[in-house]
């Protein structure tokens with residue numbers, strides 16, 4: 001596949017909560033190898049867009065193409081099998097299990113013990129903060145470390161693309177720095193990323209492009225560098 005072909009393409013995407021039409025006829029694409037940020041104020045529809053891509057909304061319409069193949073109508077697990085991973089804002093780390101055991105939950109197939117250990121070793125190289133904590137009970141870690149675990153768990157199955165919902169929220173600054181370095185490293189390893197972030201400057205600094213959502217519609221799209229320089233657009237659509 002050409003590097004310029006979209007990996008994920010959404011066309012005429014709509015989503016509703018009951019009668020509330022939250023995502024309204026949006027279209028966007030993410031090309032293989034890109035980091036794309038979805039920006040917008042609270043309530044603009046960013047989380048709902050990610051959940052719709054993943055097939056988690058009860059009422060939605062429109063097309064989602066992944067590697068040119070339609071995902072609409074398929075349940076979330078089928079989309080995950082196709083190579084699309086999702087890390088929701090609430091992380092869903094399993095209490096009572098260690099970091100290693102939480103990572104094991106991210107594997108789809110049933111690998112041999114050796115394969116599982118090898119994959120955890122690989123992941124631990126990408127996520128050094130987890131490497132030293134593999135035997136620790138997962139929820140005893142800080143919020144930022146648990147967020148990294150949630151991302152690492154989603155990466156266990158080698159997704160082609162990962163949807164990240166506000167990964168830096170509520171995390172101490174030193175870990176936010178590490179987290180953004182991590183995204184750049186994941187991109188370097190070939191993972192395509194669609195990022196929802198309130199931390200607009202940090203997100204744009206590692207992104208290729210961005211879309212701005214406002215009241216459920218895409219109102220602007222631009223290269224990340226151009227948006228970083230555009231204070232007018234940022235203050236109009238991205239202030240919290």
Ligand SMILES: Nc1ncnc2c1ncn2[C@@H]1O[C@H](COP(=O)(O)OP(=O)(O)OP(=O)(O)O)[C@@H](O)[C@H]1O
Nearest residue numbers: 017018020022040041042043044045046047048049
């Ligand atoms: N489960 C739900 N039931 C009903 N309405 C919802 C639900 N979740 C979100 N909404 C509404 O849908 C709209 C879009 O919400 P969404 O969470 O997608 O926005 P967002 O851009 O991700 O904002 P935030 O940054 O606050 O998460 C908001 O008006 C919100 O109140």
